[in-house]
Amino acid sequence: KSQHGSSGLVSLLVFVLALEAQALTPSHYLVASDVDRLQAVLSQPFTDLKSAYFSVVGLSKLGVSVADSNDACSFIKANVDSSSIEALFYAAEASQAISSCEIHVSNETRDSLHAAVSEDSTVSQIHQAVSALSSLGLPLASQEVVSALKARISKEDNVVAITLALQTASRLSQQAELGEILEEIEDLAARLDDLGGVYLQFEEGLEATALFVSAAYALSDHVDMEPPLKEDQVIQLVNSIFSKKSWDSLSEAFSVASAAAALSNNRFHKPVVVSAVGPATVSHSHPLLQLHVTDVLCQPLSSANVLVESATSVASKAAILSQTPFTLRDGIFELNFMASKPASGYYQFSVAVTGDSRLVANHVELKVKVSTKVAINNMDLSVVDKDQSIGTKTTRVEYPNKGKASFIADSHQNFAMTFQLVDETTGVELTPHQTFVRLHNQKTGQEVVFVAEPDSKNLYKFELDTAERKTEFDSISGTYALYLMVGDATLENPVLWNVADVVLKFPDEEAPSTVQSKNLYVPKPEIQHLFREPEKRPPTVLSNTFTALVLSPFLLLLILWFKLGANISNFSFSPSSVLFHVGHAAMLGLMYVYWTHLNMFQTLKYLAIIGSLTFLAGNRMLAQKAVKRYSLHHL
Amino acid sequence: MSSSVISVISRFLEEYNSSTSTKLKVVDAYLLYILLTGALQFLYCLLVGTFPFNSFLSGFISCVGSFILAVCLRIQINPQNKAEFLSTSPERAFADFLFAHTVLHLVAINFVG
Numbered sequence: 058k059s060q061h062g063s064s065g066l067v068s069l070l071v072f073v074l075a076l077e078a079q080a081l082t083p084s085h086y087l088v089a090s091d092v093d094r095l096q097a098v099l100s101q102p103f104t105d106l107k108s109a110y111f112s113v114v115g116l117s118k119l120g121v122s123v124a125d126s127n128d129a130c131s132f133i134k135a136n137v138d139s140s141s142i143e144a145l146f147y148a149a150e151a152s153q154a155i156s157s158c159e160i161h162v163s164n165e166t167r168d169s170l171h172a173a174v175s176e177d178s179t180v181s182q183i184h185q186a187v188s189a190l191s192s193l194g195l196p197l198a199s200q201e202v203v204s205a206l207k208a209r210i211s212k213e214d215n216v217v218a219i220t221l222a223l224q225t226a227s228r229l230s231q232q233a234e235l236g237e238i239l240e241e242i243e244d245l246a247a248r249l250d251d252l253g254g255v256y257l258q259f260e261e262g263l264e265a266t267a268l269f270v271s272a273a274y275a276l277s278d279h280v281d282m283e284p285p286l287k288e289d290q291v292i293q294l295v296n297s298i299f300s301k302k303s304w305d306s307l308s309e310a311f312s313v314a315s316a317a318a319a320l321s322n323n324r325f326h327k328p329v330v331v332s333a334v335g336p337a338t339v340s341h342s343h344p345l346l347q348l349h350v351t352d353v354l355c356q357p358l359s360s361a362n363v364l365v366e367s368a369t370s371v372a373s374k375a376a377i378l379s380q381t382p383f384t385l386r387d388g389i390f391e392l393n394f395m396a397s398k399p400a401s402g403y404y405q406f407s408v409a410v411t412g413d414s415r416l417v418a419n420h421v422e423l424k425v426k427v428s429t430k431v432a433i434n435n436m437d438l439s440v441v442d443k444d445q446s447i448g449t450k451t452t453r454v455e456y457p458n459k460g461k462a463s464f465i466a467d468s469h470q471n472f473a474m475t476f477q478l479v480d481e482t483t484g485v486e487l488t489p490h491q492t493f494v495r496l497h498n499q500k501t502g503q504e505v506v507f508v509a510e511p512d513s514k515n516l517y518k519f520e521l522d523t524a525e526r527k528t529e530f531d532s533i534s535g536t537y538a539l540y541l542m543v544g545d546a547t548l549e550n551p552v553l554w555n556v557a558d559v560v561l562k563f564p565d566e567e568a569p570s571t572v573q574s575k576n577l578y579v580p581k582p583e584i585q586h587l588f589r590e591p592e593k594r595p596p597t598v599l600s601n602t603f604t605a606l607v608l609s610p611f612l613l614l615l616i617l618w619f620k621l622g623a624n625i626s627n628f629s630f631s632p633s634s635v636l637f638h639v640g641h642a643a644m645l646g647l648m649y650v651y652w653t654h655l656n657m658f659q660t661l662k663y664l665a666i667i668g669s670l671t672f673l674a675g676n677r678m679l680a681q682k683a684v685k686r687y688s689l690h691h692l
Numbered sequence: 693m694s695s696s697v698i699s700v701i702s703r704f705l706e707e708y709n710s711s712t713s714t715k716l717k718v719v720d721a722y723l724l725y726i727l728l729t730g731a732l733q734f735l736y737c738l739l740v741g742t743f744p745f746n747s748f749l750s751g752f753i754s755c756v757g758s759f760i761l762a763v764c765l766r767i768q769i770n771p772q773n774k775a776e777f778l779s780t781s782p783e784r785a786f787a788d789f790l791f792a793h794t795v796l797h798l799v800a801i802n803f804v805g
Contacts, residue, residue, distance in 0.1 A: 595740045603736045607729055614725035623718045644794060648801050657802060668794065675790065679783035686782075 081292040082418045083353075084255060085300040086330045087317065092355045094303065095317075096121060098310045103129070106136040110147035111311040117154040118318035119354065130158035139166045142173050146185035149192035160193065167195055174201060176208040183209065184221040191228040199233035207237060216265050219245055223272035227279040235280055242273045243285045249294075256300070257293035267298045267312035274319040274326075283325045288417045291326050295353060321352040327415040328353055329361075331408060333423065334389060340428040340549055341482055344395030348383065348423075350410055357388040361412040365392065368425070371403040378406075394425065400485060401429035401547045430481040430550045431489065431543060432456070438557055440464050441471045443522075449473075452557075460557030463536065467562035472521040474509070474556075478543060486515040489545035494519050496530075496537040496559065505529045509541075523561055532563040633677035640671030719766045723759060730755030750804035757796045765789045 087095070099116050100123075103109040109132055113123050123129050130152065137148040137160065145166065152158040162170075173186035174197070183205055190197045206222045213219075219241050226238045249257045249266070258266040277284040286294075299317075304310040320328055334347040351357050363385075368378035377399050383390035394404075403426055410419040438460060439451040454460045466472040474494065478487045488511055497504040505526075509519040537559050543552040594600075628634070644667050651660040712720070733751050742748055768777050768785035777785075 592743050594743070599740060603732070603740070607732045607736070610725045610728035610732070613728065614721055617721035617724070618718060621714055621717050621721060623714070641790070645797075648797050651798075652801050652804060660798070664794070664798065675787060679787055683781055683783045 080418060080420055081254075081289045082421050083292055083295045083299075083328060083330055085296045086332075086353060087299050087302075087355055088332075089355050091299075091302050092119070095119065095310055095314060098304060098307070099314060100124065101307070103132055106133065106138075106144055106147045106151075108307055109133055109136070110151045111307045113151040113154045115307075115311040115314040118314045120318075123155065126155045126158065130155050133158070134160060139163065140169075142170065142182055142185050142189070145170065145189045149189040153192040162193060162195075170195070171197070174198075174205055176205050178205075178209075180206065180209045180213055180218040180221050180225075184225040187225045187228055197229075199229040202229055203233050203235065203238065210238075210241065216245060216248065216259050216261050216269065220265065220269045220272045223276045224268075227272070227275040231280065235276070239276065239280060239282065242276065245269060245273075246284075246286060246290070249290075251293070252297075255293065256297040257290055258297035263298065263301055264309050264312045266294065267309075267316035270294055270298065271312070271315035271319040274323040278324050281324065286326070288326070291320075291328055292418050295320065295328050299353065317354045321354045321356065323415075325415060326417050327413060328417045329358065329410050329419045329421075330355075331363075331410065331421040331423075333425075336426070337423055338426045338428055339394045341395060341430075342549075344393050346392045346394045346406075346425060348390045348392075348408070350390050357385075358410065358413075359385060359388070361410050361416070363390045364409045364411065366407040366409050366420075368394075368404050368406045370400070371405055371424075377404065394427070398483070399427050400483070401427050401480060401487070403427075403547075426547060428547050428549045429483075429487075431487055431545075431548050431552065432479050432481040433541070433543070433552065433554070434477040434479055436476040436541075436556065437474070438464060439473050440466050441473055443469055443471060454556055456552075456554055459555050463558040463560050465560045465562070466521070466523050468524040468527075468564045470523065472523070472559055472561075474519040474539075476509075476517050476541075477515070478517065487545075488515060489543055489548055491542065491544040492517060493542040495540040495542060496521075496561075497540065498533065498535050498537050500535055501533060503531070503533060521559075523563065527563045530561065530563065534560075534562045536560050629678075629681070631678065631681065633674045633681070636674035637671060637678045640667055640674055643667045644671060713771075716766060716770060719762060719769075723762050723766070726755055726759045726762060730759065744805065746803055746805050750800045753803075754796060754800040757800075758793065761789055761792050761796070 096116065096119055099112050099119070101108075101112065103112060109129065113129055113133075116123050133148050133151050133155075136144075138144040139162065145162070148160055152160045167190075170186045170190050173182050175183075178186070183202065187197060187202055202225065206225060210219060210222055222238060223241060223245075226235050229235065248259065250260055251257055259269065273284050273286070298313060301309075301313075304313060320326070330349070330351050330353065332349050334349060337346065339346050348363065349355075349357065350361060350363050363383040365378050365381045365383070367376055368381075369376045377397050378394075381392065383392045385391075403424055406423040406425050408421045408423060410416055410421075433456045436454045436456065437451045438454060439449045441449045452460060452462070452464075464472060478489060478492070479485060480487055492509045492511075494507045494509050495504060496507075507519065507521070509517045511517050539556045539559050541552065541554045541556050545551075644664065647660065647663050647667060651657075655663075730752060733748065733755065737748050737752075765785055765788075767773055768780055768788075769782040
């Protein structure tokens with residue numbers, strides 16, 4: 058039994074550590090300008106009692122009082138309509154938020170407010186009545202409210218109604234039985250939609266989510282019981298509510314202000330927002346790493362301790378810092394990172410914010426860049442003979458000067474360049490991402506770029522073999538300006554240095570022509586459309602010959618028939634036979650006309666007419682012939 | 693060898709001339725005409741090429757179809773075959789021949805282009 062217990066404990070520990078390692082941090086939060094914008098939206102002049110309520114109460118949630126409180130108070134008093142529960146609610150809540158603004162209500166009004174608390178009113182009406190009574194300092198029967206709310210929740214099972222019920226319950230006496238209503242927080246939280254593990258919100262929208270958050274924390278604080286929301290869920294709610302930085306309506310802005318106030322000042326959860334001031338970059342000129350560590354309303358957590366748990370180099374995985382605290386100055390937490398003399402590159406910081414047990418998302422990962430300035434040392438240029446018979450002559454050039462004499466290299470020689478790149482302050486050798494050698498022919502505008510590579514001792518070498526590289530240069534000889542280009546994300550001073558001029562002589566030179574820059578945007582040659590060529594036909598003579606040839610058997614047929622003695626002496630000249638022959642001839646003629654002029658439909662039409670006539674006539678004629686033959690044979 | 697072939701052929705021709713009625717000989721002459729026409733069309737196609745192919749097909753199929761229909765007519769009007777064609781009189785055969793030709797010509801003219 059004890060073995061099971063210990064293995065369970067170990068797996069639980071591993072699980073908790075795993076959770077801790079992947080804790081969510083807010084990706085959407087309000088910055089100072091957003092809070093100012095929210096305040097500006099809520100400070101708009103009042104149009105009616107409802108907008109006055111949103112403005113006054115919203116600003117009080119942000120910790121700001123309304124501009125002219127006397128003006129606001131008289132506006133509220135002037136616009137309150139004692140017969141409307143809603144108006145009384147707005148007036149009561151708004152006057153509560155303004156100091157020394159009191160509204161007096163008559164006994165009838167008070168009774169109507171009490172009457173509104175019943176199972177027959179909607180949750181919204183109950184909420185407004187209870188809030189008004191509470192803000193006006195009038196007594197109310199909490200247990201009646203609870204039972205009315207319970208009855209209404211079962212009938213109105215939507216998110217907005219239950220949120221209002223939670224908000225109402227937070228105004229009741231602590232002795233009332235609020236347990237069942239408290240359970241609604243968990244049920245509502247289950248209805249939230251998880252979007253990609255980043256957002257948690259109701260499908261009803263931003264306002265509903267924000268009002269839920271403020272109601273849930275209001276009730277939880279009232280009964281002093283932690284709301285059933287996990288830390289990751291709280292951060293996801295923060296992402297949802299504060300992802301929108303400009304608000305469509307006053308009610309939306311009010312709901313965001315409510316939620317922000319609830320999340321920055323409740324007894325259980327306090328989400329922390331850690332962000333770097335400007336880009337997270339340090340260098341010798343700016344050695345301080347500065348962080349904003351604030352709550353969701355962008356107020357610095359002055360009482361917190363901010364600590365670097367570990368800072369490791371991304372490239373070498375070496376730990377530079379461990380358990381180093383930040384110092385607070387003017388609301389910003391600072392650390393002099395350059396004091397630890399880090400090499401240039403990227404560092405992964407693991408920052409912890411402690412000091413308050415309510416803090417949520419208080420472990421943050423940050424990527425910090427350390428920049429430096431590069432210095433170019435020992436730039437040596439030389440022209441080396443390929444057969445190495447003549448000794449090399451090395452010229453040293455100091456940055457940023459240009460080599461005085463030009464270097465001449467023809468096809469028997471190589472041009473060579475060596476140099477070192479070091480950190481200006483520490484002298485450590487650097488290997489930046491971009492080290493290019495550019496040769497630019499000023500006359501033709503041609504440029505060729507090569508890469509200079511470091512050897513094992515971090516000494517950069519560049520060699521130009523004139524004969525080998527002639528294709529890159531198009532064999533155009535002349536004076537080329539040699540530039541060295543050095544760049545990297547961690548360099549503060551990228552370098553473009555005209556080191557010297559190099560005269561290159563290529564063998565087999567063609568007549569130098571200015572390089573045509575490839576202009577892609579000139580009109581292209583026009584394409585002529587080629588119509589389909591008609592097929593080749595045989596010569597007309599051949600066709601005519603064969604036509605005659607093909608028709609010739611007809612002559613043969615006539616001759617044969619003549620020889621056989623076929624005749625038309627039996628032709629009867631009866632009307633049907635005449636009609637038949639005429640019709641038949643007409644059909645053959647129709648075939649010809651079809652070939653030359655008509656289409657199938659017309660032909661079929663004519664054929665139907667002529668054909669039926671011919672058929673009838675032919676039928677008659679053949680019948681007569683049959684009778685004749687029959688009588689002849691049976692005589 | 694060749695002499696026996698010639699003697700067979702001459703014998704055949706003699707028999708043909710004597711035993712075939714004139715009416716059938718008329719139809720046979722017609723058959724020969726159709727045959728020659730078709731053969732000449734085919735020869736042209738072999739020599740010159742198939743362009744235009746649809747015309748060649750139309751003409752050739754027309755000849756073949758006519759030949760077949762004429763053979764049917766010959767079979768049907770031959771009095772020696774009367775036993776097999778009790779219900780078909782020669783007039784009826786001829787009427788069928790004409791009707792079939794109408795359809796054949798219609799299709800051929802449609803296809804010749």
